[in-house]
Amino acid sequence: MSPTEEILLDAESARWELGPRFQDEVAARVSEEASHLASRHMHRKGDGSRLRWQRGLDRVLTSRITGIPAMASIFAIVLWLTIEGSNVPSAMLAELLVDTLHPWLKAHALALGMWAWLAGLLIDGMYLSGAWVVSVMLPPMAIFFPLFTLLEDFGYLPRVAFNLDRLFQKAGAHGKQALTMTMGLGCNAAGVVATRIIDSPRERLIAILTNNFSLCNGRWPTQILMATVFLGAVAPPALAGVVAAGSVFCVAVLGFLFAFGSSWLLSRTVLKGESSTFSLELPPYRPPNLLRTLHTSLVDRTIIVLWRAVVFAVPAGAVIWLSANVSVSGHSVAWWAIGALDPLAWVMGLTGVILFAYVIAIPANEIVVPTILMLTVLVSGTPVADAPGVGVMFEADDSTLHTMLVSAGWTTLTAVCLMLFSLLHNPCSTTLYTIQKETGNWRWTALSAALPLALGFLVCTAVAFVWRHFAG
Amino acid sequence: MPYRIGESNAVDVLQVQAGDALKHLHESEYSKTSATTASVAGALCISLQRAGEIVGELARAGLADSHGPSIQLTGAGREEARHLLRAHRLYETYLANETGVATEDWHRRADLVEHTLTRQEVDALSNRLGRPPYDPHGDPIPTRDGSLPPQRGRPLLEMPEGSSAEVVHLEDEPASVYRQAADAGILPGARMQILRRGADFLRVAVEDRECELPLVVAGAIQVEPCETPPAVKPLSSLSRGEFGRIASLSATLVGGERRRMLDLGLVPGTKIERDFDSMFSSPTAYRVRGAVIALRREQAERIFLEA
Structure with a gap:
């Protein structure tokens, strides 16, 4: 008999002698050995108690009185830095990719004798959509993700999970979902990937299916635009800014409430089960490693997410352009589709243009507003000073926009419902693709789209009904 | 999967x-x-x-x-x-x-x-699963060629008053009987002291509390005699800043949950301190082996300290 066989036989015969608690025994010995090694080879300074400032900081960041304001202000600062900080680089990228390179490409393509329809499809459709996504998405992500990683490295994020775990437990979810939800504020696709930190598959699925309720970066511009142009405008001028900012904040908070509510619902229906064990190490606070932070957040999060978004945006650009330029019985495909969607949209307090924009701009929430504007011009035929050719997405300044949208029949109700629908609709295709990859299951992916869509329909319809009942 | x-x-x-x-x-x-x-x-x-x-x-x-x-x-x-x-x-x-x-x-x-x-x-x-020999209930899993160890234990009802016993097997059918025993914390690995045998119940001390088991439940339990278990109190009973020493993990902590606790170093003999609570009072942060570990109240109630 060979030595290997002998060992195997020994092991086999010991199988029933070790007893069911053998694992306990092994774990105890491992711990004992580890602390023995540590005490022999490590020198400890002081008496081994935690540093006083660390304790103090924990008291402040996790107490009932100061914990929540601290958390709210930290995330408010991160979001403010992201939104404000990305304005300038976004404008520069748009200047370069959209305002300079786009006409240049178009002019040269036509000069080289390319057919106009092909130039339209490739440059006005595909190129512009990709360029738009890059210029709108890249700067906020390149700011948000490093900030987020800094908070993670510093040790603050585990404290957030620690603080909010009780609420998540009541909803049948895991405390670490707090982290994936805040990650979702940057990008839902990244939030979905981040759910890997949750061990239990049931709670991980809940976190994946509800991540879309975190208002992502791509939707903040829509919210801010609607809040400024419509809601701020109905308030007294002195309060306009506060009303606008406040309403966006309310929508984001509403998103968190929907996330809790649907987690609760899921854990009592399709994802029944007990909330599993929660054990979380709260690491000591330590200064983050800046280089590593930049590397992980830019390479692992920003670039991957951006690449996926571009991959989806480019073909969608073609679809958007084609929908505006291919005619059936004298009208563009978009015109027909918008007409068909109009009755449903009216019930929801929206317009056919908005619903159709959400259908064709599924790759990225960032291109929803430009698509809406393009379609509005296409349908109403209102000439706008700086509107480019048919099927070409564009943006405009606030007052031009207001005039244009009001003449297309928009009211304050439309703006409110658009803000709600922007929060409560299917995830973008990048996120859906990520959900499919992470769950490996089409049914969960379908549910992740159906759940917020159903909620969006219900909420918008209810708001429109009540609004119309009281306003007229 | x-x-x-x-x-x-x-x-x-x-x-x-x-x-x-x-x-x-x-x-x-x-x-x-x-x-x-x-x-x-x-x-x-x-x-x-x-x-x-x-x-x-x-x-x-x-x-x-x-x-x-x-x-x-x-x-x-x-x-x-x-x-x-x-x-x-x-x-x-x-x-x-x-x-x-x-x-x-x-x-x-x-x-x-x-x-x-x-x-x-x-x-x-x-x-x-790493070819586990026992299931989470402490029952042996037959090997590929069907080998099983001889049955261990004797009926709990045969144990005299005042003696101590460790649960080695619990019938998992009928479910209601299993549930009653499990709710009382009586699962394989649990140690108890038999206090009194009544007409239709058996009074036992298990972990930090006493309970009365209906005879139909007690009849579904197989035990081995053991030494008298030491008195314990749950980890959740520590007040802020107080220290304790881990005596045992509840028999109701099984599977991945138990393994996770052990991996965190929560093994018998370990010194542990209650550090601070979260804003909704659960989970609580405990200091153990130089690390700060947050545990929900439901877990802290199932980790026992030397009383």
Whole structure:
């Protein structure tokens, strides 16, 4: 008999002698050995108690009185830095990719004798959509993700999970979902990937299916635009800014409430089960490693997410352009589709243009507003000073926009419902693709789209009904 | 992965009942009691007539033999029963270690799945789980060639008042009896002291509390005598800044949950301090071996300190 066989036989015969608690025994010995090694080879300074400032900081960041304001202000600062900080680089990228390179490409393509329809499809459709996504998405992500990683490295994020775990437990979810939800504020696709930190598959699925309720970066511009142009405008001028900012904040908070509510619902229906064990190490606070932070957040999060978004945006650009330029019985495909969607949209307090924009701009929430504007011009035929050719997405300044949208029949109700629908609709295709990859299951992916869509329909319809009942 | 959340596997009722009858015969053989048509009917909660039909079918299939009133397994029947047992216990181990499925659902789910797993799938599951010898209830999992250790323990009801015993086995059928014992913290590995035997109950001290077990529950428990367990108090009873020394983990901490606690270094003899609470008072941060670990109250109530 060979030595290997002998060992195997020994092991086999010991199988029933070790007893069911053998694992306990092994774990105890491992711990004992580890602390023995540590005490022999490590020198400890002081008496081994935690540093006083660390304790103090924990008291402040996790107490009932100061914990929540601290958390709210930290995330408010991160979001403010992201939104404000990305304005300038976004404008520069748009200047370069959209305002300079786009006409240049178009002019040269036509000069080289390319057919106009092909130039339209490739440059006005595909190129512009990709360029738009890059210029709108890249700067906020390149700011948000490093900030987020800094908070993670510093040790603050585990404290957030620690603080909010009780609420998540009541909803049948895991405390670490707090982290994936805040990650979702940057990008839902990244939030979905981040759910890997949750061990239990049931709670991980809940976190994946509800991540879309975190208002992502791509939707903040829509919210801010609607809040400024419509809601701020109905308030007294002195309060306009506060009303606008406040309403966006309310929508984001509403998103968190929907996330809790649907987690609760899921854990009592399709994802029944007990909330599993929660054990979380709260690491000591330590200064983050800046280089590593930049590397992980830019390479692992920003670039991957951006690449996926571009991959989806480019073909969608073609679809958007084609929908505006291919005619059936004298009208563009978009015109027909918008007409068909109009009755449903009216019930929801929206317009056919908005619903159709959400259908064709599924790759990225960032291109929803430009698509809406393009379609509005296409349908109403209102000439706008700086509107480019048919099927070409564009943006405009606030007052031009207001005039244009009001003449297309928009009211304050439309703006409110658009803000709600922007929060409560299917995830973008990048996120859906990520959900499919992470769950490996089409049914969960379908549910992740159906759940917020159903909620969006219900909420918008209810708001429109009540609004119309009281306003007229 | 054999486990699917939110889906139930459609299984042939007849096949399930035949399988359950086989397992009952095996259990009787293993605990050296005799099985009859009546005991099959009782174990499966079916009519005597139906039980007779099932036994007849098993006999025709060459899986069981009856001599007079008692029914025995044939070699093939034993092999089949141990395959089912192996599938059932491995699947329970899988649910306990790798999913968030609630403890009381393990048995039911495993009962459904055991009939659908092929021998290859069961082997793959065993390999994936690291070939565990015991399931989360402390019951031995038959090996691939069907080996099982001899039955351990004796009935709890045979233990005299004042003696101490460690639970080695708990019948998982009927479910209500299992649930009552589990709710009282009486699972394999739990140590208890028998305090008093009443007319229809048994009073025992288990971990940090005392409880009265109905005799039908106590009758489903197999124990081994052990030394008197030391007095303990739960970790959650520490006040802020207070220290304690871990005595044991509750027997209700099983599977992945137990492994996680052990991996964090929460092993007997470890010094632990309650550091600070979160804003909703659960979870609480504890200091252990130089690290700060947050545990929910439900977990801290199941970790015991030397009193």
